[in-house]
Amino acid sequence: MKRGQVELARLIRTHARCVVLTGAGISTESGIPDFRSAGGLWERYDPTEVANIDALRRDPRRVWDFYALRLEALGDAEPNDGHRALAELEEQGWVRAVITQNVDGLHQRAGSREVVEVHGSLREAECVHCAVRVPMEDALASLPLPACPECGEILKPGVVMFGELLPAAAIERAQALAAEADFLLVVGSSLEVHPIAALPGETLGAGGALAIVNRGSTPWDSRAELVLDSGAGETLRGLAAALCIVETDRSRRSDG
Numbered sequence: 001m002k003r004g005q006v007e008l009a010r011l012i013r014t015h016a017r018c019v020v021l022t023g024a025g026i027s028t029e030s031g032i033p034d035f036r037s038a039g040g041l042w043e044r045y046d047p048t049e050v051a052n053i054d055a056l057r058r059d060p061r062r063v064w065d066f067y068a069l070r071l072e073a074l075g076d077a078e079p080n081d082g083h084r085a086l087a088e089l090e091e092q093g094w095v096r097a098v099i100t101q102n103v104d105g106l107h108q109r110a111g112s113r114e115v116v117e118v119h120g121s122l123r124e125a126e127c128v129h130c131a132v133r134v135p136m137e138d139a140l141a142s143l144p145l146p147a148c149p150e151c152g153e154i155l156k157p158g159v160v161m162f163g164e165l166l167p168a169a170a171i172e173r174a175q176a177l178a179a180e181a182d183f184l185l186v187v188g189s190s191l192e193v194h195p196i197a198a199l200p201g202e203t204l205g206a207g208g209a210l211a212i213v214n215r216g217s218t219p220w221d222s223r224a225e226l227v228l229d230s231g232a233g234e235t236l237r238g239l240a241a242a243l244c245i246v247e248t249d250r251s252r253r254s255d256g
Protein backbone atom coordinates (compact mmCIF):
# COMPACT_ATOMS: atom_id res chain seq x y z
CA MET A 1 0.00 0.00 0.00
CA LYS A 2 1.15 3.52 -0.81
CA ARG A 3 2.11 5.71 2.14
CA GLY A 4 -0.86 8.03 1.50
CA GLN A 5 -3.30 5.13 1.65
CA VAL A 6 -1.75 3.91 4.93
CA GLU A 7 -2.20 7.40 6.40
CA LEU A 8 -5.77 7.59 5.08
CA ALA A 9 -6.59 4.19 6.62
CA ARG A 10 -5.12 5.43 9.94
CA LEU A 11 -7.29 8.53 9.82
CA ILE A 12 -10.43 6.48 9.25
CA ARG A 13 -9.47 3.96 11.94
CA THR A 14 -8.90 6.71 14.51
CA HIS A 15 -12.13 8.63 13.85
CA ALA A 16 -15.51 7.18 14.72
CA ARG A 17 -17.73 9.24 12.43
CA CYS A 18 -16.41 9.42 8.87
CA VAL A 19 -18.51 11.11 6.18
CA VAL A 20 -17.50 11.23 2.52
CA LEU A 21 -18.18 14.12 0.12
CA THR A 22 -17.88 13.21 -3.55
CA GLY A 23 -17.80 15.17 -6.78
CA ALA A 24 -17.63 14.43 -10.48
CA GLY A 25 -14.06 13.14 -10.13
CA ILE A 26 -15.29 9.85 -8.64
CA SER A 27 -17.35 9.15 -11.77
CA THR A 28 -14.77 9.94 -14.49
CA GLU A 29 -13.49 6.36 -14.22
CA SER A 30 -17.01 5.28 -15.17
CA GLY A 31 -16.65 7.26 -18.41
CA ILE A 32 -18.61 10.31 -17.23
CA PRO A 33 -16.72 13.59 -17.86
CA ASP A 34 -16.26 15.98 -14.97
CA PHE A 35 -16.69 19.72 -15.30
CA ARG A 36 -13.49 21.62 -14.60
CA SER A 37 -10.50 19.42 -15.33
CA ALA A 38 -8.95 19.36 -18.80
CA GLY A 39 -11.55 18.10 -21.26
CA GLY A 40 -14.34 18.60 -18.74
CA LEU A 41 -17.85 19.63 -19.73
CA TRP A 42 -17.37 23.33 -19.00
CA GLU A 43 -14.50 23.39 -21.49
CA ARG A 44 -16.97 22.39 -24.21
CA TYR A 45 -20.23 23.95 -23.04
CA ASP A 46 -21.04 27.28 -21.42
CA PRO A 47 -22.85 26.48 -18.15
CA THR A 48 -24.75 29.78 -18.38
CA GLU A 49 -26.23 28.51 -21.65
CA VAL A 50 -27.02 24.91 -20.69
CA ALA A 51 -27.07 24.52 -16.89
CA ASN A 52 -28.66 27.73 -15.64
CA ILE A 53 -32.32 28.13 -14.71
CA ASP A 54 -32.57 31.32 -16.78
CA ALA A 55 -31.25 29.41 -19.80
CA LEU A 56 -34.13 26.94 -19.38
CA ARG A 57 -36.57 29.83 -19.64
CA ARG A 58 -34.64 31.50 -22.51
CA ASP A 59 -33.74 28.48 -24.65
CA PRO A 60 -35.20 25.22 -23.24
CA ARG A 61 -34.30 23.30 -26.39
CA ARG A 62 -30.58 24.03 -25.85
CA VAL A 63 -30.79 22.91 -22.21
CA TRP A 64 -32.58 19.66 -23.06
CA ASP A 65 -30.16 18.93 -25.93
CA PHE A 66 -27.32 19.20 -23.37
CA TYR A 67 -29.02 16.98 -20.81
CA ALA A 68 -30.03 14.44 -23.46
CA LEU A 69 -26.30 14.15 -24.30
CA ARG A 70 -25.41 13.79 -20.60
CA LEU A 71 -28.06 11.12 -20.17
CA GLU A 72 -26.75 9.26 -23.20
CA ALA A 73 -23.25 9.20 -21.62
CA LEU A 74 -24.84 8.04 -18.36
CA GLY A 75 -26.73 5.26 -20.10
CA ASP A 76 -23.69 2.94 -20.37
CA ALA A 77 -21.99 4.06 -17.14
CA GLU A 78 -21.40 1.50 -14.40
CA PRO A 79 -20.21 2.09 -10.84
CA ASN A 80 -16.39 1.88 -10.61
CA ASP A 81 -13.93 0.77 -7.90
CA GLY A 82 -14.34 4.08 -6.09
CA HIS A 83 -18.13 3.77 -5.79
CA ARG A 84 -17.87 0.10 -4.81
CA ALA A 85 -15.20 0.76 -2.19
CA LEU A 86 -17.35 3.44 -0.51
CA ALA A 87 -20.32 1.06 -0.44
CA GLU A 88 -18.10 -1.60 1.18
CA LEU A 89 -16.72 0.87 3.72
CA GLU A 90 -20.29 1.85 4.66
CA GLU A 91 -21.33 -1.80 4.89
CA GLN A 92 -18.42 -2.53 7.24
CA GLY A 93 -19.17 0.46 9.45
CA TRP A 94 -16.23 2.74 8.47
CA VAL A 95 -18.31 5.35 6.57
CA ARG A 96 -21.56 6.83 7.88
CA ALA A 97 -22.84 8.49 4.71
CA VAL A 98 -21.90 9.79 1.29
CA ILE A 99 -22.82 13.36 0.40
CA THR A 100 -22.62 13.59 -3.37
CA GLN A 101 -22.73 16.49 -5.82
CA ASN A 102 -23.19 13.96 -8.61
CA VAL A 103 -26.51 13.31 -10.29
CA ASP A 104 -25.58 9.96 -11.87
CA GLY A 105 -26.96 7.65 -9.17
CA LEU A 106 -23.80 5.49 -9.28
CA HIS A 107 -23.28 5.47 -5.48
CA GLN A 108 -26.69 3.86 -4.97
CA ARG A 109 -26.11 1.41 -7.81
CA ALA A 110 -22.81 0.41 -6.15
CA GLY A 111 -24.71 -0.36 -2.93
CA SER A 112 -24.27 2.78 -0.82
CA ARG A 113 -27.40 3.22 1.30
CA GLU A 114 -26.97 6.56 3.08
CA VAL A 115 -26.52 8.90 0.09
CA VAL A 116 -27.42 12.62 0.15
CA GLU A 117 -27.82 13.97 -3.39
CA VAL A 118 -27.32 17.71 -2.86
CA HIS A 119 -27.58 18.60 -6.56
CA GLY A 120 -30.60 16.40 -7.33
CA SER A 121 -30.47 13.54 -9.81
CA LEU A 122 -31.20 12.68 -13.42
CA ARG A 123 -33.68 9.95 -12.42
CA GLU A 124 -36.59 12.37 -12.91
CA ALA A 125 -37.66 15.58 -14.61
CA GLU A 126 -39.78 18.12 -12.75
CA CYS A 127 -42.24 20.92 -13.45
CA VAL A 128 -41.16 24.18 -11.80
CA HIS A 129 -44.74 25.45 -12.14
CA CYS A 130 -46.80 22.66 -10.59
CA ALA A 131 -44.09 20.54 -8.89
CA VAL A 132 -45.09 17.40 -10.82
CA ARG A 133 -42.19 14.93 -11.18
CA VAL A 134 -41.97 12.41 -14.03
CA PRO A 135 -39.50 9.54 -14.62
CA MET A 136 -36.66 10.75 -16.87
CA GLU A 137 -37.44 8.05 -19.44
CA ASP A 138 -40.89 9.62 -19.94
CA ALA A 139 -39.31 13.04 -20.44
CA LEU A 140 -36.78 11.61 -22.90
CA ALA A 141 -39.63 10.00 -24.84
CA SER A 142 -41.02 13.48 -25.53
CA LEU A 143 -37.79 15.27 -26.52
CA PRO A 144 -36.87 17.80 -27.80
CA LEU A 145 -39.14 19.73 -25.38
CA PRO A 146 -40.65 17.50 -22.67
CA ALA A 147 -43.86 19.08 -21.35
CA CYS A 148 -45.53 18.68 -17.98
CA PRO A 149 -48.41 16.15 -18.22
CA GLU A 150 -50.43 18.36 -15.85
CA CYS A 151 -49.94 21.96 -16.97
CA GLY A 152 -48.10 21.65 -20.28
CA GLU A 153 -45.13 23.81 -19.21
CA ILE A 154 -41.66 22.65 -20.33
CA LEU A 155 -40.15 20.32 -17.74
CA LYS A 156 -36.75 20.79 -16.06
CA PRO A 157 -34.21 17.98 -15.55
CA GLY A 158 -34.37 16.95 -11.87
CA VAL A 159 -30.98 18.51 -11.10
CA VAL A 160 -30.12 21.76 -9.33
CA MET A 161 -29.26 24.32 -12.00
CA PHE A 162 -27.12 27.37 -11.50
CA GLY A 163 -29.34 30.16 -10.17
CA GLU A 164 -31.47 27.71 -8.17
CA LEU A 165 -31.48 26.96 -4.46
CA LEU A 166 -30.43 23.47 -3.37
CA PRO A 167 -33.19 21.20 -2.03
CA ALA A 168 -33.60 22.42 1.58
CA ALA A 169 -33.79 18.95 3.12
CA ALA A 170 -30.67 17.77 1.29
CA ILE A 171 -28.51 20.77 2.18
CA GLU A 172 -29.65 20.67 5.82
CA ARG A 173 -28.84 16.95 6.04
CA ALA A 174 -25.47 17.50 4.37
CA GLN A 175 -24.57 20.34 6.73
CA ALA A 176 -25.65 18.29 9.77
CA LEU A 177 -23.63 15.27 8.61
CA ALA A 178 -20.55 17.43 8.00
CA ALA A 179 -20.89 19.15 11.40
CA GLU A 180 -21.35 15.82 13.24
CA ALA A 181 -18.51 14.11 11.36
CA ASP A 182 -15.19 13.96 13.16
CA PHE A 183 -13.61 13.14 9.80
CA LEU A 184 -14.67 14.40 6.34
CA LEU A 185 -13.12 12.69 3.33
CA VAL A 186 -13.51 14.63 0.05
CA VAL A 187 -13.11 12.58 -3.12
CA GLY A 188 -13.01 13.95 -6.68
CA SER A 189 -14.23 17.49 -6.23
CA SER A 190 -12.64 20.85 -7.03
CA LEU A 191 -14.64 22.28 -4.08
CA GLU A 192 -15.42 25.35 -6.21
CA VAL A 193 -19.23 25.43 -6.04
CA HIS A 194 -21.05 26.76 -3.00
CA PRO A 195 -22.79 26.03 -0.71
CA ILE A 196 -21.32 22.51 -0.86
CA ALA A 197 -17.77 23.88 -1.12
CA ALA A 198 -18.24 25.24 2.41
CA LEU A 199 -18.95 21.81 3.96
CA PRO A 200 -15.29 21.19 5.01
CA GLY A 201 -15.66 24.31 7.15
CA GLU A 202 -18.57 22.68 9.02
CA THR A 203 -16.40 19.70 9.97
CA LEU A 204 -13.30 21.74 10.79
CA GLY A 205 -15.36 24.29 12.71
CA ALA A 206 -16.73 21.50 14.90
CA GLY A 207 -13.20 20.22 15.60
CA GLY A 208 -13.17 17.46 13.00
CA ALA A 209 -10.44 16.52 10.52
CA LEU A 210 -10.36 16.79 6.73
CA ALA A 211 -8.70 14.70 4.04
CA ILE A 212 -8.86 15.25 0.27
CA VAL A 213 -8.33 12.72 -2.52
CA ASN A 214 -8.36 14.70 -5.75
CA ARG A 215 -6.34 15.08 -8.91
CA GLY A 216 -5.44 18.74 -8.69
CA SER A 217 -5.63 21.29 -5.94
CA THR A 218 -8.65 22.59 -4.06
CA PRO A 219 -9.15 25.74 -1.93
CA TRP A 220 -9.22 23.55 1.21
CA ASP A 221 -5.87 21.77 0.72
CA SER A 222 -4.07 23.94 3.28
CA ARG A 223 -6.65 23.01 5.95
CA ALA A 224 -6.55 19.28 5.27
CA GLU A 225 -4.64 16.83 7.44
CA LEU A 226 -3.96 14.77 4.32
CA VAL A 227 -4.11 15.65 0.60
CA LEU A 228 -3.62 12.84 -1.94
CA ASP A 229 -3.26 13.88 -5.58
CA SER A 230 -4.24 10.40 -6.73
CA GLY A 231 -6.98 8.50 -8.56
CA ALA A 232 -10.23 8.00 -6.69
CA GLY A 233 -10.70 4.38 -7.77
CA GLU A 234 -7.23 3.08 -6.93
CA THR A 235 -7.03 5.05 -3.67
CA LEU A 236 -10.43 3.94 -2.37
CA ARG A 237 -9.90 0.35 -3.50
CA GLY A 238 -6.65 0.26 -1.51
CA LEU A 239 -8.35 1.88 1.45
CA ALA A 240 -11.18 -0.67 1.51
CA ALA A 241 -8.64 -3.51 1.24
CA ALA A 242 -6.64 -2.10 4.15
CA LEU A 243 -9.72 -1.65 6.35
CA CYS A 244 -11.39 -4.94 5.47
CA ILE A 245 -12.20 -6.16 8.95
CA VAL A 246 -13.01 -9.55 10.51
CA GLU A 247 -16.21 -10.13 12.52
CA THR A 248 -14.64 -9.23 15.88
CA ASP A 249 -13.54 -5.78 14.64
CA ARG A 250 -17.00 -5.19 13.19
CA SER A 251 -18.66 -5.67 16.62
CA ARG A 252 -15.99 -3.41 18.18
CA ARG A 253 -16.83 -0.67 15.66
CA SER A 254 -20.59 -1.06 15.99
CA ASP A 255 -20.16 -0.29 19.74
CA GLY A 256 -18.05 2.69 18.67
Ligand code: APR
Pocket residue numbers: 022023024025026028029034035036037040101102119187188189190191192193213214215216217230231232233
Ligand atom coordinates in the same frame (compact mmCIF):
# COMPACT_ATOMS: atom_id res chain seq x y z
N1 APR B 1 -9.57 10.69 -9.35
C1 APR B 1 -9.39 11.79 -8.56
N2 APR B 1 -9.76 13.04 -8.94
C2 APR B 1 -10.31 13.17 -10.17
C3 APR B 1 -10.51 12.09 -11.05
C4 APR B 1 -10.12 10.80 -10.58
N3 APR B 1 -10.28 9.70 -11.35
N4 APR B 1 -11.07 12.56 -12.20
C5 APR B 1 -11.21 13.89 -12.04
N5 APR B 1 -10.76 14.26 -10.83
C6 APR B 1 -10.77 15.60 -10.23
C7 APR B 1 -10.56 16.74 -11.20
O1 APR B 1 -9.19 17.00 -11.39
C8 APR B 1 -11.30 17.88 -10.50
O2 APR B 1 -10.42 18.58 -9.63
O3 APR B 1 -12.09 15.80 -9.73
C9 APR B 1 -12.38 17.19 -9.68
C10 APR B 1 -13.77 17.40 -10.23
O4 APR B 1 -14.08 18.76 -10.07
P1 APR B 1 -15.28 19.40 -10.90
O5 APR B 1 -15.17 18.99 -12.33
O6 APR B 1 -15.32 20.85 -10.57
O7 APR B 1 -16.58 18.66 -10.33
P2 APR B 1 -17.34 18.96 -8.97
O8 APR B 1 -16.39 19.42 -7.92
O9 APR B 1 -18.17 17.79 -8.68
O10 APR B 1 -18.29 20.19 -9.39
C11 APR B 1 -19.27 20.61 -8.46
O11 APR B 1 -20.23 22.02 -10.18
O12 APR B 1 -20.94 22.35 -12.34
C12 APR B 1 -21.35 22.04 -11.06
O13 APR B 1 -23.30 20.86 -10.57
C13 APR B 1 -22.00 20.69 -11.02
O14 APR B 1 -22.03 19.14 -9.16
C14 APR B 1 -21.17 19.93 -10.00
C15 APR B 1 -20.51 21.04 -9.21
